[in-house]
Amino acid sequence: MHPTGSPAGRLAAVGNQMIEIHLWLSAELARLRESLDTAGDTLPTRDLRAHCLTFCAALGRHHTGEDGGAFRLLGDQAPELRPVIANLINDHEVVAGILERVETMLAGDTAVPLAQVRAELDGLAALLESHFRYEEKRLVAALNALSGRPGTAEELLGLTAPSDTAD
Known part of the structure; x- marks a missing residue:
């Protein structure tokens, strides 16, 4: 659970919020990969494309x-x-390249083999697993020490930590 209140109070646990965001992003990527597995080899549906593009943007x-x-x-x-x-x-630059390739594959009107999308997302999942653990191991304590700094967690991390209300 992350603290609420003033930006300074929220920043007291910004490293912990980063971990929450990483867990959420990992879960979303896993859901996305699972939805590809159930789609077979067909062209991605509109919902699948939207989910993928939303994940890439986040x-x-x-x-x-x-x-x-x-x-x-x-x-x-x-x-x-x-x-x-x-x-x-x-690492962020490498990830951005993968996201760009996935977005390009899904944005066009031409048929894209789902195996190609799946391969990109599998590579992304492997990279992110390593990236997130390294980042958390090396930076969480330093991030948590940012308490009292101006700004919000969203400004510092690009996303707000997901709420604990969703199951």
């Missing part, structure tokens, strides 16, 4: 938010983390 916002928000602040506050942050930003 993941992109999260990484853009980190790069321009939390990572910028951490680089200023903890210069020793700059090499870690540089590695994470490089």
Whole structure:
């Protein structure tokens, strides 16, 4: 559960919110991959395309938010983390390339073999699993130390941590 209230209070656990966002993004990617498995080899349905594009946009916002928000602040506050942050930003660029390929495949009117989409999402899942664990291991304590800094978790992380009300 993440704290509510003022931005300073919410930022007291920004690293923990990042973990919540990572868990949510991982679960959404798993759901997306499962929906591909049930679609067989047919052209993705409108709902499947919408789910995929929505996921891609959310993941992109999260990484853009980190790069321009939390990572910028951490680089200023903890210069020793700059090499870690540089590695994470490089990962974000690789992820953005995968997302762009998936979006291109799903945006067109031509038939796309679902095996191709599935392969991209499988690669994305493997990369994100490693990326999220590395980021959490190296940055959570430093992020949690950002309490009292101006801004919201959404500004720092690109997304608001999902609520605990959904099952």
